[in-house]
Amino acid sequence: MNINKTLLLAAVLLGIQACAPSAYNIDKPEPSTISYANPAESQQSLHLIDNRPELEKTFSYGVLKAELLDNKTPVEPIAFLEQHTQAELEARNINALLATQGQSININKFVVRNHRTNAYTPFITFTMLSADIMSETGPERIALFIKRGKTPVWSFDEIIEPTFNQPLDLAVKEFVAKLNNHLFHQAMTDQEVQNLINRIKNSDDENTAYQDVYQLGFSNNPLALDALLELTNSDEEYIRLAAISGLGTLKAESSLERLKEIYATADIWQDKAMALKSIGDLGTDEARNFLMVASNELQNADDKERLWSQEVIDLYLK
Structure with missing residues (x-):
């Protein structure tokens, strides 16, 4: 890469990062207000297992540094998923409990990746999850991908709700919906x-x-x-x-x-x-x-x- 291209790239990156904070306080997902019908009489135990490769355990990353905080504490993604999955299961009227044993669900990937081309384009996030429901006949793959974007006008605070809060809220809901499709059929x-x-x-x-x-x-x-x-x-x-x-x-x-x-x-x-x-x-x-x-x-x-x-x-x- 020649010097002119290097300087141009440095200027673009500087423009992208201007005024952008390095961390964002996110809100907790809101459980659904619509429940499923016909819950099972017996409770099923689910066990979320962190199966992410060591090199893929950074939760939020991309063009901009964007650490996610819960009440100023860094979000631990598997604990976050477990806590809010349990709340969503209950809201959906699914008779299941997350526990340290039971139906194994391997979490292979759970990330929020961001991108921004320059200071005049939207800040976008890709929220992604990949998991395997382990069964006697072999793993059953479930995954999700949510894209959201927002161009900040006055401050970067404007991007928190549409590009972090809403996708993470939808991710928990979609994860539970897919567990339901495979395991509970409500x-x-x-x-x-x-x-x-x-x-x-x-x-x-x-x-x-x-x-x-x-x-x-x-x-x-x-x-x-x-x-x-x-x-x-x-x-x-x-x-x-x-x-x-x-x-x-x-x-x-x-x-x-x-x-x-x-x-x-x-x-x-x-x-x-x-x-x-x-x-x-x-x-x-x-x-x-x-x-x-x-x-x-x-x-x-x-x-x-x-x-x-x-x-x-x-x-x-x-």
Whole structure:
């Protein structure tokens, strides 16, 4: 790299980091207000196991230093996940208890990675988790990927809620929704799903509506499918991403062709990435083969978006 390029890179990095704090106090996730029906009579014990490689135990990292604090204390990600998973299980009316023994769930990855191109572009985060539910027939992979972004106008405090608090809140909810899909098979009632659909249709606030769209995906109720498919065409970015994500969380195998279409034709990277995430969620042989082909096509990629796409695929294949 020549001197001019080096100076330019240094100037860009300095501009990105200007006024950015090195740590952020985050809020605790709020448990869901909609419970699942028909809880099991007997309680099941779940055991979260930290299976992260030593080199991947940094929780929050990226272009900017962004340590996450809970009441000014560094967040320990597995303890954070365990505490808020238990609260979400109870809120969802799932009869399960996190314990030191029981159904083993290996946490392979849990990170918040940030990126910012310059001082005039959004600060974005990718919240990612990969885990294996250990069963007698072998591990069952569950994963999640949530993208959020915000351009700070007056101060970096503006990015805490949309890029840290909301994604971590959704991560806990999606993690529990996927545990439910695999282990408990409970669902929201048809009425609760219809209430969500009506609320989304009548909302003029993208920030509230996109979180309700995620709830449709967490419902484990096929009644949500048509609404999610329709919302994959939304002009609002985060509503659209939540809908694409929801097809996978709902494990709607019939949506595979729509997800392939989004990956092939979407104009922006985040739509493609979310389609990959949902294809991975489906967990079928056809879906897995699609990810393997996509991964081969991304080999030796050197631009950041292709590298990010591979990172999403790796949540399911590594």
